[in-house]
Amino acid sequence: MDIVKNSNSCRYTGYRILYDAKGCSFSDYDEYLTNFDVAGKYDVQAYFGPKPKHGIQIVSGCSKYIVPGNDAIFGKIEFMAETDGETDYGPFFFEVVVRVQADELSSMANTIDELLRYAESRREEFKNVIYLVAGIIGLRFQRQFVLEPLNENALAWLDNAPSQNACTPFLECLELISINEHGIKFLESLKQPFASLSIDVLREYSLIFHWLLRAWQERDPLHEFIALFVPLEALLTKFTDLKMSTDNKSKAKSIRTAIEQYAGSNTHELILFFDKLINKAGPTLEERFVDIATKAKLSGWESDIQAFKKFQYMRNMLLHGRDKKVEHNITIREEEARTLQNIVERYVNFCLFRDNNVYRSRWCPSIDEVKD
Incomplete structure (x- = not known):
């Protein structure tokens, strides 16, 4: 474990994403390296070529899941400066590295491990900077440059000597599932409802499950969290038919009265415009x-x-920006993504089957039946 010898040592912390830029190259260069100062705060390095500055990590033989009763294969990581032509990766890469000086850590962070942990704590912040640079490259050059992210690493520097973390992808622990006779009866009970579906209803239901299936397949909590709102929005649009409240109807009537009294020659035009706004202002x-x-x-x-209101706020902050007057640090934990997933599953199930018999798992172990 490397120790900082004195508090004046030059310490940096950061993050990198390495993309396997398949089919890409530079016409006049074997490789190209450039640096950007982003927002006066972040030092960003962009490298194009066969030898990324922080190397290449090839993970192989790794399971995707842990299945009870079966041996999990955690695979191995090979480190190389450039590919040898015998792998499916390379030979051309695009690497984006962001780093900042770790001044605020003072003398508290005395090891590489502590600096790397600090980099991990700022991972989403650093990745947002990388996304800006990588996104522009994909937009203006070609999406192939950023189509295949290969490595992500927290980085730390002591006196300009870089270190990085490395690990195989996480394995999801599955459960042993056995369909019993009750499940068989439910499967057979679907025959009549399926046969009687209209084409329009089929399309509406399929849309909900199309997006739910995609959300289930997401392994990153942030991506899963965002993806889960799509089937939920499709569901709520179909199964709710909210009308304007009595209070809002009264307010709208008062506004129309005021327009009629004070708008003069523009009354008709303004009433039409106001009605158009009201019609568009759905729930x-x-x-x-x-x-x-x-x-x-x-x-x-x-x-x-209450949970949905919180998640909706978090989603809006992630997608639509933040109040400049308020300091926000929006991160999505696995527990939050799981909670939202449980909510979406239960309400999709209720709208289709009018019960609470969604599947049981360790994430939602106890579910009460709906009481009429």
Whole structure:
């Protein structure tokens, strides 16, 4: 373990993403390296060529899942400066590295391990900077440069000597699932409903499950979190039919009256414009969820509403930007993605089957039946 010899040692921390730029090259260079100062805060290095500055890590023989009763294969990592032509990767790569000086750590971070942990704690911040640079390269050059991310590593430097972490991909621990006679009966019970579906309803239901299936396959909690809103929004649009509240109708009537009294010659034009705005101002996603949760009254439905409001806020901050007057640090933990997944699954199930018999797992071990 490397120790910082004194508090004046030059310490940096950062992150890198290495892309396998398949089919790409430079016409006039074997390799190209350049640096950017981003926002006066981040030192960003972009490398194109066969020998990435922080090397290449090839992971092989790794299982994707841990299945109870079977041996998990954690695979191996090979480190190389450039590919040898015998792998499926390379020979041309695009590497983006971001780093900052770790001044605020003072003398507390005395080891490479501590600097790497600090880099991991700022991972999403660093990755956002990388996404800006990589995204522009993909947009202006070609998406092939950034189509295949190969390695992601937290980085640390002591007196300009770089170190990085490395690990095989995480393995998801599965459960042993056995379909019993009750499951067979349910499967057979689908025959009549399937046969009676109209083409339009088939399309609507298929859209919901198309996006739910894609969300299930996401392994990154952030990507899963964002993806889960798509089937939920499709569901709520189909199964809720909210009308304007009595209070809002009264307010709209008052506005129309004011227009008629004070708009003069523009009255007709302004009334038409106001009516158009009213027609477009449908219920929000949050209002739709509150409506369906209140009607369903599944076990814990009040907690579901509070959780959904929190998740909707987090999603809006991630997608639509943040209030400049407020300091935000939005990260999505695995527990939050799992909670949202559980909510989406239960309400999709309720809207289709009018019960709470969604599958059981260690993530949702106890589910009460819906009481009429």
